[in-house]
Amino acid sequence: MKIARTHAWGRTLVEEVETPRLERGDILVRVEACGLCGSDASRWYVEKKAPTVLGHEPAGVVVAARDAKVKEGDRVFVHHHVPCGKCASCKRGADTSCELFKTSRLDPGGFSELVRVPRDNVERDVLVLPESMSFERATFIEPTACTLRAMSKLRWTDDDVGLVVGLGAMGITNARALKERGARLVLGSDLLPERRERALAAKAIDHAIDATANVLEQVRALTGGRGADHVIVGPSPTKVIDQAYELVAPGGTLVLFSPMSPEARWNLAPSRLYFHEISITASYSCGPRETREALELISTGALFVDDLVSHRISLADIDDGMARTAAAAGDWLKAIVYPHGVPEKSR
Numbered sequence: 001m002k003i004a005r006t007h008a009w010g011r012t013l014v015e016e017v018e019t020p021r022l023e024r025g026d027i028l029v030r031v032e033a034c035g036l037c038g039s040d041a042s043r044w045y046v047e048k049k050a051p052t053v054l055g056h057e058p059a060g061v062v063v064a065a066r067d068a069k070v071k072e073g074d075r076v077f078v079h080h081h082v083p084c085g086k087c088a089s090c091k092r093g094a095d096t097s098c099e100l101f102k103t104s105r106l107d108p109g110g111f112s113e114l115v116r117v118p119r120d121n122v123e124r125d126v127l128v129l130p131e132s133m134s135f136e137r138a139t140f141i142e143p144t145a146c147t148l149r150a151m152s153k154l155r156w157t158d159d160d161v162g163l164v165v166g167l168g169a170m171g172i173t174n175a176r177a178l179k180e181r182g183a184r185l186v187l188g189s190d191l192l193p194e195r196r197e198r199a200l201a202a203k204a205i206d207h208a209i210d211a212t213a214n215v216l217e218q219v220r221a222l223t224g225g226r227g228a229d230h231v232i233v234g235p236s237p238t239k240v241i242d243q244a245y246e247l248v249a250p251g252g253t254l255v256l257f258s259p260m261s262p263e264a265r266w267n268l269a270p271s272r273l274y275f276h277e278i279s280i281t282a283s284y285s286c287g288p289r290e291t292r293e294a295l296e297l298i299s300t301g302a303l304f305v306d307d308l309v310s311h312r313i314s315l316a317d318i319d320d321g322m323a324r325t326a327a328a329a330g331d332w333l334k335a336i337v338y339p340h341g342v343p344e345k346s347r
Contacts, residue, residue, distance in 0.1 A: 003112035004315040007051045009043045012319045020107045025119025028064040029078055032135040034110035035143065036335040038170060041325035044261045055110025055337065056080040059138035068122050077141045077295065078117045079125035080106045083287055095287040111318060113339045125288045130299050136336055137298060140305040143170060144294035145286035147177045150255050153281045154230050156181065161223050163187045165244050166234030167195040169308045169334035174232045175204040176303055187222060189215060202307055219247050228252060236260040250276040255283055311335040312342045
């Protein structure tokens with residue numbers, strides 16, 4: 001079978017390897033589509049993992065099953081990490097800190113023609129897809145579930161204002177989820193005018209904030225001087241987080257949504273945190289509860305994802321896809337990788 005192995009940033013090679021052998025409870029899935037996530041395009045994150053086969057947003061068809069709960073021919077979403085549900089972290093709702101979550105993984109990864117899904121993953125977070133759900137749409141289950149995890153960390157009232165910093169595919173999804181949860185007003189900020197315009201055209205946000213201008217002044221003008229109750233930060237540079245911290249309303253919450261380099265340091269001014277009782281939290285990945293909710297929201301149309309796909313690429317195009325995702329410029333929004341070749345009707 002063919003895989004796309006990333007040996008270093010900018011060096012991903014399509015290689016031929018043996019098909020993984022199944023153990024009891026495992027399944028083998030033909031990957032029909034796999035999303036290219038922003039973390040796949042984060043240089044420090046990629047170099048920390050390389051050499052590796054990336055791709056953690058796959059959907060496909062079960063082609064072999066060994067005493068598993070799903071059968072050959074099932075169309076499935078598969079999750080790359082799963083929690084045990086029993087340890088102290090899981091009991092506290094911190095299931096993404098579970099030891100099993102950290103060690104479980106797909107073999108070899110979503111950017112491959114076939115993937116072995118281990119028994120733990122099969123038992124805890126493989127979902128059979130409705131016949132009406134396309135594989136491409138199913139690739140959004142995992143990223144949407146990440147958004148839903150972030151939503152669960154917020155304190156809701158009936159008059160909330162949300163602000164999403166960064167209007168890529170995940171930013172638009174976060175904005176749509178804020179609306180779906182009932183936020184009265186949803187703002188979105190980005191450096192690029194085309195991204196602000198796209199989010200407005202998609203009706204994901206109510207007002208666009210130009211991140212190249214005085215952001216604090218713009219947000220205060222739209223919120224009666226208060227700021228936003230929920231501020232979700234996509235970009236990970238600390239200067240962006242610094243700015244976002246100043247935009248949180250009293251009693252509000254700042255959510256750090258993306259992974260940051262281990263070397264990053266943040267100089268927080270604690271006085272504002274204390275006197276305005278601001279909460280700061282992080283939202284990392286997702287678990288089985290969120291993936292099931294994501295499947296329901298996407299399949300019913302309650303959370304729209306179809307317009308987030310801007311490009312469809314093959315395994316050989318992954319390096320270019322990573323670079324363009326990292327640059328976040330022009331018409332690039334979200335790429336879907338097709339390990340068996342991009343379907344003609346999608347080109």
